[in-house]
Amino acid sequence: MTENTSFDPDPAVGTPSAQSAIVIAGDYLNKLTGEKIERECRDKLNAGAREIVVDFSETEIINSIGISILLGVIDDAQNAGAKVVFSDLKPESAELFDMLGLTKHVTIQ
């Protein structure tokens, strides 16, 4: 089962895999967009998704609130026994995630 989820008006289509849900982070991951993503991830996990793929290909800026949201997504996924994948990270975002320990809990693609 593949579920593609996007909050972008013109969403990119993620790589499908079994029980995987793709979430596109958008260009600026802040509270407004972040909380939508968090809600959607929770819905997908409740619906049985075992993998959440967060696509950062369009993401230019991530602030502290965005980090907190992603930590929430990781926590929810871990509690549900699912894994989180961060894909298409920009180097500066990867550096930030690494520095704050997010990369210890996710697979980078």
Place this chain on the structure above:
Amino acid sequence: MIEQSPKLIHAFGALAELGQEVANKNNFQETIRTSLHLLSGALGIMRGGVARYSRYAREMNMLAVRGLGDEFPLSLSVCVEDERQFLANGLNVIDARAARVLPFFQVYATSFERRRVELFVPLVIRDEIVGGLFLGEKATGEEYSSYEKEIICAMGRHIGVAISQRNLLAEIERHSEENRKLFDDLRRTYADTVKAFATAIDCKDKYTEGHSVRVGKYTELIATELEWSPEQVEGAATAGYLHDVGKLTVERKIINAPYRINAKESAELNKHPTVGYEILQAIHHPFTDVPLAAKYHHERLDGRGYPDGLYDREIPYIAKIVNLADSFDAMTTDRPYKARRPAIDVVDDLRRNAGKQFAPELVIAFMRGILRELKSETKDRRFRRLLGREYMEAEGLMPAISSALNELEPTSTLTYIAVNQAQ
């Protein structure tokens, strides 16, 4: 330290955002939720919560939580010893595991361990506990460094100030509500006292029983017709109720004389506006014009009134209103030496004297009020209650008022006399 620089820059960015969030006066709950996001995101903290402290209930009540799960208590009680220690600790980080000597960390040990709450920060602002931060493990799995604890304290201070401000605001609102109730009580007491005074004044004059009360009501009707605010209307009514307070010092036999009084008696009676002013001036009224209304309610626009023979613009507006109400009541009630005049005659008198004795715009407002009631354009029957149904339904009254209203100009030709004379 150089290696830590990007972390520091990231954390300072969050601190700046937090300062802005707290200063923005957004919805309080939202501010706290955002603050927790910023704190978690600044240092990569997996879970946490912000609580507000109720010193009356000695409870930490959760305002925002992230990742603490449903089983984590939303309200945590604090004993006297905990409170004392938190105050002594000030706004500094407490390691939850190392602080097991305190009852707070013993009682909630299971909850803290289950959700890996590692740090607790009592939010102490101006020597008062306003809340607390509960922080779980870092995403890196590392221990919190001393500089990270400093950042937590700095951000905690912002959150604490936000909670403190909110508490202060709630306290002000509570006091304001109490003050409003007290003010309402005082106002009611004042209004009752004014009416009691009016009744006392009227008791002295057996022939004009209820005169002050009626003048108060007519004054109120005129002010309402002028679309004054409720407070202004109340002030005007008060001026009407108390306009004759000076009569309390005039001999009863002069007031109650069943004949036209002589010049000497008249001079005595004519002192009542000035005496009334002196009585009322000594009282601190919520409405400043009350003493002026008493002093000048016998002045006329044409300068032929008393006590000072003032002209139009020299006469306080409230005194002009009371003058009209006073004269109207005198014309529409029976006096010992004179029966009440027919309603049409009264309308004619008001029309003829508009611009001489009365301010024309006030006569217009007054007549408009009567007319609206006659035409049933208002549910109020206040004129009917004051004047009697039969009197109000006098034949030809409505056309007489309409005709007078068509004829009257709102501005007196005497308006500028005082100014011209002064020049």
